[in-house]
Amino acid sequence: MPGRLLSSLVRAAPSSTPIEGVKSQNPPLFPPHYSFEPPANPKAKSQESLVMDAFKRHSIGSRHHSDKKSPKAEPQKAATMNMQVESPPILFYNSPQVSSGALFSGQLKLDVKEPHLTVESFDMRLLAIVITKKPVAPHCSECSTKISEIHKWEFLKAPVSLRYGEHTFPFSHLLPGHLPATTHGVLASLDYYLDAVATTSTGEKLTYKRNLDVKRAIFPGSDKHSIRIFPPTNLTASVVLPPVVHPIGDFPLEMRLSGIVLNKADSQTRWRLRKLNWRIEEIQKFVSPACSKHASKVGGEGKGILHEDVHVIGSDEVKTGWKTDFEQGNIDVEFRAACDMALKPLCDMESPNGMEVKHNLVVEMVVAEEWAPLKKLNQATPTGAARVLRTQFHLIVTERAGMGISWDEEQPPVYEDVPASPPTYVDDYDGALNDDAETLNL
């Protein structure tokens, strides 16, 4: 049922709310699946073709493809449709809980090829299409695809007769900031599509589809300072990380390892850094839903199977560049880390339907113990003892904020000042004048 997901998608989702799909433990959920490699996609279909398949399978799309039996050239349509998007690319600022959303506006253009064309109805829908790569029933399209309507523009309230030539229909909508961003993960994908349909008096359906890429940028705050201890040693790592990082480009990490020296009556033991590695782990989760036919497989309607995938999207060894100060008892190191673009890093996201992407930076150090008499500190001998120090930090991976101005901070003009209906296009109509075509939906 497309409607069910819609309600869960558009609901504001405080992070403490339990995921609808995993509320019940009866029957127990399957154990989460872990893997360190993105699962290979045997069919290797493009995201675009997956989405188009979804359109075809669902009634939303299938009616546009009726009676298309012949591969021959199609008869000329009564009109063609095109779109001009006027708003900037959709970029939500900050977290779903506080984002003010993004304005989406443009014009649909209907180019009439006949002397007169009567259009009975004309509307456009913004759809969210979620495709899971691990459906509850392996070959069930209802299990694997959820289409939900985010918004609908109705351009006509009554039939209109349009003359030969181009007619424009302006549209605008404030996309709510809690919508999750477009995400193509290894367990599931989320896409947004615009689907416009004009129905003529002869029953012909003129259609237009377009992908809408939705992004999110979390504003950077101040640097994050963290302290980690490594019992039973006296070692302490104090780390400075940027508040957010991006899929493209590197970022700095500063670390001070203290407590490396332990002085006794006439000797000293101390830790020397031998090896330093870092890696960025991407943790993807998705709750695969079941269609009504297969709900019994997961213990009833509204439940699902939680899948989890953890894989590395960047790693390296830091070979040089640390400074060891045995007098102060510190090791200072500064290095740059980055996501590997070849491993297709995703931005953080969280959706009420159970789709989630998060990241951790894991730092591993190997320290070796040395012993030296206090009188001859430069004649240290390795004791043979060594330790692996492993620690991790939550990393927020997000889009760059660009100009960093959300629509509600832009002044002037303020949103309310935009005229409800641009005056130019109404003149294009032959018949029943209709200036109620989608105005601004606040």
Ligand SMILES: [Zn+2]
């Ligand atoms: Zn199913």
